[in-house]
Amino acid sequence: MTTRKSVIRAGIGGWTYEPWRGLFYPNGLPQARELAFASRAVTSIEVNGTFYRTQTPATFAKWRDETPDGFVFSVKAPRAAVMKRVLAEAGPSVERFAASGLGELGEKLGPILWQFAPTKKxxxxxxxxxxxxxxxxxxxxxxxxxxxxxxxxxxxxxxTDLAAKAGAAIVFADSDDYPLIEESTADFVYMRLMRARADEETGYTPGEIEAWRKRAEGWAARGLDVFVYFINGAKERAPAAAQAFLAPSMPHQHQPG
Structure with missing residues (x-):
């Protein structure tokens, strides 16, 4: 019996961000080609647009077709579902999201991110x-x-017990503002690294990135898939941070500049 190998993926939040043009994206690259470029520089992207509006099956199919084999999207669930005062009443919003065409992403559909309000106790x-x-x-x-x-x-x-019973991962957040909960409650780990600094070319120092890589490798050695997103903080540095994290496994990746 063959044991499936765990996979570590790393990337950014979204792909449309003006400060990346000329820094991450080459000068003159058409905006319509930005997803194609970004998806070949990193191995995963967290989709933000689904948080704000319902997408169509055709849009999901377009994203699928513009990205290479092995690439995976994580998809942020809609705010209509996660911002309710009573979450138990989110059923209709959750059902609309599930029926919006997510399946069109096929093998490129990764985790669904449910991001709750800071005020939600x-x-x-x-x-x-x-x-x-x-x-x-x-x-x-x-x-x-x-x-x-x-x-x-x-x-x-x-x-933690509720999340484990549901088989849902608790996001590992490197943040100044949000709690860090390190328990593994699913067959994957979802990291959101939010302390990128503008004065570091790669957001985090090389030593910090190496420490995150070693941590991810430790989880993978336990049989867990790992999704790592460099997000928020100095967002202009996120692509360089993700590429530095991936450098040992993607020697021919695009470089910022």
Whole structure:
């Protein structure tokens, strides 16, 4: 019996960002080609647009066709689902999102990110009801779910137990503002690294990036897939940070400049 090898992917949030033009994207690159370029420089992108508006099956198919084999998107769930005061009432929003055409991404569909408001406090009954609403499949493909909680009240074994029971990952957040919860509760790890600095060419120092890589390799050695996103902080540095993280495995990647 062959054991599936764990995969480490790294990337950025979105691909449309004006300061990247001329820094990450070559001067003169048409905006319509930015996804094609970015998806060959990193191995995953976290889609932000799905948080703000419903996409169409044709849009998901277009993204699928513009990106190379082996590339994976994570998709941020809509704010209509995660910003409700009572999460248990999010059913209709969750169902609309699940039916919006996610399955068109095919093998390029990675985790779904559920990002909760910083003001949302942990309510065990409400969170359990919400987790029960999460779709299991899209287009016949099993779905993975990552939970980004932003209030200190979630730093409790009760939440960790709920996430593990649902098979959902708790986002590992390197942040000045949000709690760091390190427990593994799924068959993958979802990292959002948010302390990039403008005075560092790669956002984080080479030593810091190497430390993140070693941490990811440790999780992979335990059989977990790992998704690493350099996001927020000095966002203009995010592509360089992701490329530096990936450098040992992508020797022919695009370079900023």
């Amino acid at each position: 942990f309510d065990p009954d409400d969170m359990a009801a919400f987790l029960a609403l999460l779709p299991r499949k899209a287009g016949g493909r099993p779905l993975r779910h990552a939970l980004e909680v932003r209030h200190e009240s979630f730093r409790t074994p009760a939440f």
